[in-house]
Amino acid sequence: MKSILIKNVFFENRKRNILIEKGRFKSLDAADGAVARLVIDATGKAILPALYNTHTHTPMTLLRGYADDMPLERWLTNYVWPYENNMTDDDFGRGSNLAAKEMVSSGTVFFNEMYFGIHKSVDAAVVSGMRAAIGLSVLGGHKHTLSADMIDAMEDLKDPTGGRICFTVAPHSVYTVPPEEIKKCAQVARRKGLRIHIHCAETKTEVANCVRDYGMRPVELLDSLGVLGPDVILAHCVQVTEKEVDILAERQAVISHCPCSNMKLGSGRFPYELMIKAGCRITLGTDGASSGNNLDLREAMKFAALLAKSAGDPVLLPAEQVFDWATRAGAEAFGIDAGEIRVGKLADCLLVDLGNVRMQPCHNLISNFVYSADSSCIDAVICDGNIIYNRI
Numbered sequence: 001m002k003s004i005l006i007k008n009v010f011f012e013n014r015k016r017n018i019l020i021e022k023g024r025f026k027s028l029d030a031a032d033g034a035v036a037r038l039v040i041d042a043t044g045k046a047i048l049p050a051l052y053n054t055h056t057h058t059p060m061t062l063l064r065g066y067a068d069d070m071p072l073e074r075w076l077t078n079y080v081w082p083y084e085n086n087m088t089d090d091d092f093g094r095g096s097n098l099a100a101k102e103m104v105s106s107g108t109v110f111f112n113e114m115y116f117g118i119h120k121s122v123d124a125a126v127v128s129g130m131r132a133a134i135g136l137s138v139l140g141g142h143k144h145t146l147s148a149d150m151i152d153a154m155e156d157l158k159d160p161t162g163g164r165i166c167f168t169v170a171p172h173s174v175y176t177v178p179p180e181e182i183k184k185c186a187q188v189a190r191r192k193g194l195r196i197h198i199h200c201a202e203t204k205t206e207v208a209n210c211v212r213d214y215g216m217r218p219v220e221l222l223d224s225l226g227v228l229g230p231d232v233i234l235a236h237c238v239q240v241t242e243k244e245v246d247i248l249a250e251r252q253a254v255i256s257h258c259p260c261s262n263m264k265l266g267s268g269r270f271p272y273e274l275m276i277k278a279g280c281r282i283t284l285g286t287d288g289a290s291s292g293n294n295l296d297l298r299e300a301m302k303f304a305a306l307l308a309k310s311a312g313d314p315v316l317l318p319a320e321q322v323f324d325w326a327t328r329a330g331a332e333a334f335g336i337d338a339g340e341i342r343v344g345k346l347a348d349c350l351l352v353d354l355g356n357v358r359m360q361p362c363h364n365l366i367s368n369f370v371y372s373a374d375s376s377c378i379d380a381v382i383c384d385g386n387i388i389y390n391r392i
């Protein structure tokens with residue numbers, strides 16, 4: 001792991017030298033003569049924390065544009081699942097690698113994955129230099145599914161990077177996995193010290209079917225099974241009542257808000273006001289490229305903010321807050337000691353080109369990055385103290 005000196009970089013309103021050693025920020029105000037194995041001249045660039053994507057299905061990049069503009073249930077049953085049944089290991093690898101390239105080039109250093117062919121997602125994280133939480137996916141009736149018992153028997157869950165990769169147990173949802181199996185998944189996860197990753201309360205149909213079949217709404221059902229806790233990541237949580245939001249806050253479960261996927265599938269508006277009032281832990285995800293069509297978490301920040309404001313109040317979800325969800329909160333949810341440019345923190349960061357037309361003028365760096373930037377503004381991405389993307 002090389003030491004890196006980033007010279008003349010714009011941070012907190014002035015130019016500084018930032019020193020990275022052993023994968024962590026060593027100094028945010030290093031002397032000009034500081035010694036490092038690699039020196040980067042970052043004149044005209046700003047440093048920002050990198051982004052953490054808390055809900056992905058990376059091989060689904062192969063389904064980008066395959067089936068658009070229809071409800072979730074028809075999209076899954078008639079298009080996605082039949083396509084997936086024909087996917088091979090090579091497809092999983094191609095899709096994951098494509099996804100990793102797209103994520104890195106748009107400033108993301110971590111993805112929370114739920115899919116099949118897990119060794120291919122692990123490979124994509126290893127090769128790209130990203131961090132990842134790889135889901136051991138359970139999806140009833142699916143050709144490639146695992147089961148709680150199979151996961152329980154796995155003894156070879158190793159992180160080949162020595163710290164960047166962890167595993168989760170990922171029962172797909174309450175509409176594809178029976179309650180007893182979800183409960184077993186949670187028990188296996190906790191026995192093995194793994195987090196749990198599940199879709200929850202994405203659409204009105206999911207809620208109606210859950211009430212019909214189990215007499216409870218999805219969050220209530222998961223809570224009755226003892227699943228909810230600070231080690232659980234729930235994707236979506238769009239169709240939730242105030243009572244369910246209170247349960248999520250009480251259990252300190254992590255919510256992965258995926259605004260682009262929710263809007264494109266017409267799933268509904270994320271109940272931002274209720275979540276904030278209750279004190280929920282909120283992070284940001286893109287979902288797969290088949291529903292959100294890209295894996296650009298920076299873009300998801302903008303859509304999340306606009307979606308919140310679409311209720312008719314421009315004060316809702318300011319740029320700084322949604323930026324915090326995509327950075328510090330995302331890292332914290334997975335126990336990654338990063339997400340902030342601070343001495344001692346893991347060195348995950350971006351160098352942003354202040355000369356890019358989308359960044360000018362720069363009255364407010366975070367505002368520009370959330371509302372105006374695109375991937376062309378990102379010049380370099382550093383993860384775990386290594387440069388994993390560089391256009392400087």
Ligand SMILES: [Zn+2]
Pocket residue numbers: 055056057199235287288
């Ligand atoms: Zn999803």
